[in-house]
Amino acid sequence: MGRPSRKDEILQAALACFSEHGVDATTIEMIRDRSGASIGSLYHHFGNKERIIAALYLEGVGGYARLLEAGFATADSAEACIKLLVACYIDWVSANPDWARFILHSRGRVEASELGGQLRDANRLHHGRIEEALRPYREAGAFREMPRDCFVSVVIGPAQDFTRNWLAGRTRTTLADCRELFMQVAWDAVRSR
Known part of the structure; x- marks a missing residue:
């Protein structure tokens, strides 16, 4: 490098x-x-400082998005894709705890800044890539029925909540120790029965 x-x-x-x-x-x-x-x-x-804040935020969320895209290139099933969403999130936060804390606390500030449009565009692109990767599995009936705008929250929500507590020092369990658990919880929550 x-x-x-x-x-x-x-x-x-x-x-x-x-x-x-x-x-x-x-x-x-x-x-x-x-x-x-x-x-x-x-x-x-x-x-200015606000642009530094926005650039740092966008680069951080871009790091997770790049990790996820690389994983989607090799994921070969609905289960693998769902577990990948959680694994990449946990792996990125584990590797970048200061950046993750910054992102968790700075979103509103960036959204309200002059670069808020770039954040919205990046989010649309990121969510579009996730949707594209999941589309064949959704069309094949691999996922249970639920509103589309709930899907990612159902998948990542438990891991995201635990991660916030981990970043705040309120957990004894490490992210690595619960990675597989949250991956399985995500798959169990969205797979068709």
Whole structure:
């Protein structure tokens, strides 16, 4: 893997500052100092702190989406696809806990920002890819009947709830220890009987 770009270095520095000091308390100067970038470079790549926040959010959710897309390329059944949704979510959060905390607490801020449209577009694209991967199995009757807008919440909801508690330090069980359980719970919740 090559050297991270200046933009990536700035985003990682911002994440470290947000994790250490909080989003509101972090200044652009703190990000500059942590990244070693010049103010000109920060403004060239992002323009302001709100754009850094949005870019960091979009890159984080994009990481999960890329992990999921790679998995869909080899998933060969309805069960594998559903379990993949949960496995990728848990794996990404386990590997990126600070980023996951940031995402959980920053969605509303990004949605309300000038880059909220980019987030909505990214979400539409992501959910469209999930729908496309699941379509053949849905058409074959592999899933129980339920409103479409409930489906992903039913699949990922239990894992997402536990993950929030894990990220907040309120669980004794690790994500890795309950990964298989949540994958099976998701499949059991949506498979046709």
